[in-house]
Amino acid sequence: MKNFLPFVGLLLIALPGWTQRDCRSLDYRQQQLSGNPTLAASVEAIEQFTRLQLRKASVIVNGQGGKESAPSRITIPVVVHIIYNSPSQNISDEQVLSQLQVLNADYGKTNADTAAIPGYYASLAADCGFSFVLATVDTGGHTTTGIIRKHTNATSFTIDDDVKFGSRGGDDAWDRDRYLNLWVCNLSGSVLGYSSLVGGPRETDGVVIKYTAFGTKGTAQPPYNLGRTATHEVGHWMNLIHIWGDASCGDDEVGDTPQQQEATYGNPNGVVLSCGNMQYGNLYMDYMDFTDDIGMHLFTGGQRDRMRTLFAPGGFRHALLSSPAAAAVTGPVVVSGGNTISMTVTEVRPNPAIGMVSVVVQDRAVVGSLMEIYNQVGLRVMAVRVTDLSTPVNLSALSGGVYFIRIGGGPGFKLVKM
Ligand SMILES: [Zn+2]
Structure with a gap:
C-alpha cells in the first residue's frame, strides 16, 4: 500500500487543473513580494490608505440605511496588446469588443445574469461605477484603435512577465497613469490569467489573459467564454x-462578503455553508470566487468601495481620473451633476464650510428622506436624514475637499469642506 499513496496524491493534485479556474494572481503576488521589502512596504502603505478611506466613508451621522444612489462613473481607457504566435491567437477586434462589453456590464451591474443571484443575496450586488473604453489616443498623442497586434516567436508565456516587454517577445506597457493594459496571449498550461499587484512597478502594471478565456466569441472556449476571467x-x-481571503476562512478585507472557507469551482447552486457563515452561506456567485464564467454574477458594495478608494486623491490609481486618453474619448471625468444646482437641495450655508452647515431644501416632501454626501470619487462618506426645510449637518469628521450632496439620488449639490 505504501507505494500507492504517492500515486493517489498525484491524481488528486493533477485532476483539478484540467477543468477548474486557474488564476495565478496570488502566485504572482507572492513571487513579487518575496525578498522585496520595498515592494511589501508599498503594498502595505496602500492597504493602510484603503482602510483610512473606508473608515472615512463609513461615517453615518443619523442615517438609517437607505438605498445607495448610483455612483458616479469612472472611465478607464484600455489598451489591449494581442501577442500572437499562431494566427488563431491573433483574435479579432470583435472578440476584443465583446470583452469590453462584459467588463462594462459587470462593473456597471447591467449584466443580464444578475437575475440568477439568489434573492437573499441580491441586495449585495453593486454597480461599481466603472466604464471601460478602448483608448483613442496613444502615449504619443496619436490616434489609436486601442488594440495593438504583435507577432511573437514565443509559443506560450508564464507569469514571469515576458509578455509585458518588447525585448522579451511581448509588448511594452503603456503608461499606467493613463491606461489599463490588457495583454492577450497564450498562457502556458491551465493558467487563465493574472494581474499585477497594486503597488507594483509601472513597467508590469496590468492584466494578462489567455486568448481562449478572453471575450465571448472567436477563440473563447467554455467554460471561460463569458468574459469573466477579465472581470x-x-x-x-x-x-x-479572492473572496475566501486566500486562506481557510481568510479575510478579503471587505465587510459585506461572508467569510468563506475556500475557493468554489464549477457552477454550484443552493446554500453552501462554511466558517459559520449562517444563514445563506458562501457568496460563490461573486466575481472574485473561482466558479466557471456562468456561475459569476456580482461585486458587492464593499468590493466597490475598496476598488474606488484607489481613485481617491492620493490613491494608487487616482491619476487615471485625469487621463487624457479617457478625456479624449468620453469628456472630463466628473461626478455627474457636480455643477448643477439641485432642484432639491437649494443651498448649503456656509459653503465653503468648516463644521456645522445648514442644508436647505425647498420642498417639505423630502423631509424624512436620506441626504447622502459623496466625495469626488463617488464614495458615500455620510448619510443624514432631512429633518426640516433647513437640516443641520456636522461636517467636522470629513477631510478638506469637494463633496456632493444628493437626496434620493437626485443631482449633486457641490459643497467645499475647508
Ligand atoms: Zn484571482
Missing part, C-alpha cells in the same frame, strides 16, 4: 482579494 483579474488590478 475577475481586473478586480485584482483594483486591489480585490
Whole structure:
C-alpha cells in the first residue's frame, strides 16, 4: 500500500487543473513580494490608505440605511496588446469588443445574469461605477484603435512577465497613469490569467489573459467564454482579494462578503455553508470566487468601495481620473451633476464650510428622506436624514475637499469642506 499513496496524491493534485479556474494572481503576488521589502512596504502603505478611506466613508451621522444612489462613473481607457504566435491567437477586434462589453456590464451591474443571484443575496450586488473604453489616443498623442497586434516567436508565456516587454517577445506597457493594459496571449498550461499587484512597478502594471478565456466569441472556449476571467483579474488590478481571503476562512478585507472557507469551482447552486457563515452561506456567485464564467454574477458594495478608494486623491490609481486618453474619448471625468444646482437641495450655508452647515431644501416632501454626501470619487462618506426645510449637518469628521450632496439620488449639490 505504501507505494500507492504517492500515486493517489498525484491524481488528486493533477485532476483539478484540467477543468477548474486557474488564476495565478496570488502566485504572482507572492513571487513579487518575496525578498522585496520595498515592494511589501508599498503594498502595505496602500492597504493602510484603503482602510483610512473606508473608515472615512463609513461615517453615518443619523442615517438609517437607505438605498445607495448610483455612483458616479469612472472611465478607464484600455489598451489591449494581442501577442500572437499562431494566427488563431491573433483574435479579432470583435472578440476584443465583446470583452469590453462584459467588463462594462459587470462593473456597471447591467449584466443580464444578475437575475440568477439568489434573492437573499441580491441586495449585495453593486454597480461599481466603472466604464471601460478602448483608448483613442496613444502615449504619443496619436490616434489609436486601442488594440495593438504583435507577432511573437514565443509559443506560450508564464507569469514571469515576458509578455509585458518588447525585448522579451511581448509588448511594452503603456503608461499606467493613463491606461489599463490588457495583454492577450497564450498562457502556458491551465493558467487563465493574472494581474499585477497594486503597488507594483509601472513597467508590469496590468492584466494578462489567455486568448481562449478572453471575450465571448472567436477563440473563447467554455467554460471561460463569458468574459469573466477579465472581470475577475481586473478586480485584482483594483486591489480585490479572492473572496475566501486566500486562506481557510481568510479575510478579503471587505465587510459585506461572508467569510468563506475556500475557493468554489464549477457552477454550484443552493446554500453552501462554511466558517459559520449562517444563514445563506458562501457568496460563490461573486466575481472574485473561482466558479466557471456562468456561475459569476456580482461585486458587492464593499468590493466597490475598496476598488474606488484607489481613485481617491492620493490613491494608487487616482491619476487615471485625469487621463487624457479617457478625456479624449468620453469628456472630463466628473461626478455627474457636480455643477448643477439641485432642484432639491437649494443651498448649503456656509459653503465653503468648516463644521456645522445648514442644508436647505425647498420642498417639505423630502423631509424624512436620506441626504447622502459623496466625495469626488463617488464614495458615500455620510448619510443624514432631512429633518426640516433647513437640516443641520456636522461636517467636522470629513477631510478638506469637494463633496456632493444628493437626496434620493437626485443631482449633486457641490459643497467645499475647508
Ligand atoms: Zn484571482
